[in-house]
Amino acid sequence: MTGEPGMRYETWRALALWGEEEAAAAMEVIRSRSLFRYYGPDLGHRTDTFEREFSELAGVPHTVAVSSGTAALTAAMVGLGIPAGAEVIVPAVTFVGSVSAVVAARGIPVFAEVDDTLTLDPGQLAGLVTERTWGVMPVHLGNVAADMDPILEVARRHGLRVVEDAAQAAGVGYRGRPVGGLGDAGAFSFQLDKNITAGEGGAVTVTDPDVYDRVARYQDQGGQFTTSKGATRGSGDQPPFIGTNTRMTELTAAVLSAQLPRLAPMCRRLRDVARQVRAETADLSVQWRRLPDEEGSGGDLTLFLESRLAARRFVAGLHEAGIPAHTMYQGQTVTSNRAVREGRTPWGVEWDRPPRFRTSEGLLGRSVTIGLGAAMTDDDVTALVAAFRKNWEGATGQAG
Numbered sequence: 001m002t003g004e005p006g007m008r009y010e011t012w013r014a015l016a017l018w019g020e021e022e023a024a025a026a027m028e029v030i031r032s033r034s035l036f037r038y039y040g041p042d043l044g045h046r047t048d049t050f051e052r053e054f055s056e057l058a059g060v061p062h063t064v065a066v067s068s069g070t071a072a073l074t075a076a077m078v079g080l081g082i083p084a085g086a087e088v089i090v091p092a093v094t095f096v097g098s099v100s101a102v103v104a105a106r107g108i109p110v111f112a113e114v115d116d117t118l119t120l121d122p123g124q125l126a127g128l129v130t131e132r133t134w135g136v137m138p139v140h141l142g143n144v145a146a147d148m149d150p151i152l153e154v155a156r157r158h159g160l161r162v163v164e165d166a167a168q169a170a171g172v173g174y175r176g177r178p179v180g181g182l183g184d185a186g187a188f189s190f191q192l193d194k195n196i197t198a199g200e201g202g203a204v205t206v207t208d209p210d211v212y213d214r215v216a217r218y219q220d221q222g223g224q225f226t227t228s229k230g231a232t233r234g235s236g237d238q239p240p241f242i243g244t245n246t247r248m249t250e251l252t253a254a255v256l257s258a259q260l261p262r263l264a265p266m267c268r269r270l271r272d273v274a275r276q277v278r279a280e281t282a283d284l285s286v287q288w289r290r291l292p293d294e295e296g297s298g299g300d301l302t303l304f305l306e307s308r309l310a311a312r313r314f315v316a317g318l319h320e321a322g323i324p325a326h327t328m329y330q331g332q333t334v335t336s337n338r339a340v341r342e343g344r345t346p347w348g349v350e351w352d353r354p355p356r357f358r359t360s361e362g363l364l365g366r367s368v369t370i371g372l373g374a375a376m377t378d379d380d381v382t383a384l385v386a387a388f389r390k391n392w393e394g395a396t397g398q399a400g
């Protein structure tokens, strides 16, 4: 999807800027023979360093580096003390990993419609709250922050925990603040498609020191190394509990640290490219995805056509011109995943079939996301605008 053959440029953002820095950082760790974060013959404490750097980026006091975004979401909910069987409200448009994490944390997902931001519709939230609701998981989808102010307001009113799924949004902000520090905890992914990557990886961002302590311990067998001698964090004051192992390796951390300095300039550049394309097509009546905070976005060019068929036609036309484009999640809400729909977890059927999410289905199905590449040239942008204009008439019947 992101490295389609025949396209003018690649949309794996982090890979487009990949360089010698990653190779040097990785080689240094390998030469040190110290790939485990807690000890080794010549430990470089690269995971500690990455956590400090990422905290600064997310504007939070604490980060816990883990092995994936799903692990990060799970650890965030466990760290915040989710009770077994508690409900977490999740948007109907997201990656299945949001749901997997709720299940892994022993919660029950309850789904909500998205609006024309393709993120959780704040207007739907209050109506879904029951006495079993514990939290809400806004998803910052495709480098666009969810509309957090009204979500936080409803959450405050109903005493809900807010876990930001920022898997797709490293470097993205909302009204002047980075995502990941807006709710009670944030979770990031460093899988291949993300803004910085080591193939896999994740991070939890937290403010509360007790939550931090619980997150750090959970991903480390309840505190195998975080609370033992030589540990760099974890107070050890709280009662012990059994956790899991989703620790990050030194190799992963070193590769991610090499990319961090590029993140903010990359998001700025992609935001500027998106602005330029919108400006150069301003004479066409395009229904762009509404961005709750355009200024903080990490570059998004998603628009709605009048039908699924028109969206498919538009994508095909752009592809013909070598411009990457797709409809997110093939136009399918996460509730159309069979296991999600049937409530099937590894431990049996845990929830009733959710309703259809017709608004979300409609919006997602007729959406087209034009891929932006971190190494796009001005010529690529010109070609994108030309292909957009050329295909607009065919897709919409409106002169381009």
Ligand SMILES: Cc1ncc(COP(=O)(O)O)c(C=O)c1O
Pocket (backbone or CB within 6 Å): 068, 069, 070, 071, 094, 095, 097, 098, 139, 165, 167, 168, 189, 190, 191, 200, 201, 202
């Ligand atoms: C919205 C969303 N949530 C969660 C995840 C899970 O992250 P990971 O694949 O690193 O487990 C992803 C990543 O693909 C995602 O896009």
